[in-house]
Amino acid sequence: MKYFKDVAGVVHAFEADGSQDEYIHADLVAMSESEIELHLNPRPLAPTTDELCTRIDTAADTARARVAGDPLRAVEYDRARIAAEQFAAAGYQGDVPPMVAAWAINGRTAREAADDILHEAAQYTAALIALRETRLAAKEQVRALMDAGEVEQAQQVVERTVAAIDVAVAGVGNA
Structure with a gap:
């Protein structure tokens, strides 16, 4: 031709x-x-900084949704945590808060329910912190690499970050 x-x-x-x-x-x-x-044999277009950062944000959003479910469930979990903290601070005495009592089932005592809620809340909080730290640090690293023209290295950071995000939420909450 x-x-x-x-x-x-x-x-x-x-x-x-x-x-x-x-x-x-x-x-x-x-x-x-x-x-x-x-x-x-056209070469694929290099991704933009925004596209790479969006992949990181999307992975974190997906991970949070896997842990907490819908946003209202996250609110429910937080309210249960607050009630469990108050109940524990009162020495597990007095009226059992409804959010704690709802988990005091199948032979679980109110104290065990509160402690379980607090344990889950601590795991959830640790996962959220890890997600935030990982997500924000990776996005800054991607921006710096893209500014330096290091597209392949930036893409590798995204891949490693997506994998780290999955590990950060494994076994936490609903994940």
Whole structure:
């Protein structure tokens, strides 16, 4: 094949045997070997900094959703934590808060329920902290690498970060 470009950059291909030479307009410009190679085997566009950072944010958002479920469940868990903290601070005495009592089932005492809620809350909080630290540090690293033109290294940071995010929430809450 013979390859030509017009003034708009549109590629036109003609048989190499000369049988279509009459159709090659004078305004067409023959393409170089490197232009033909790039046309036939286009390189993927490099991702932007925003695209890479969005991948990190999306992985963290997905991980948080796996841990807490919907946002209202996160509110429920936080309210249960507050009630369990208050009950524990009162020496596990007095009225059992409804959020704690709801978990004091199947032979679980109110104290065991409160302690279990507090244990889960501590794991959840630790996972949220790890997600935030990992996410924000990785995004800064990606920005610095992209500013330096180190696209491949930035992509590797994203891949490692997505994997680290998955590990950070494994076994926590609903994950």
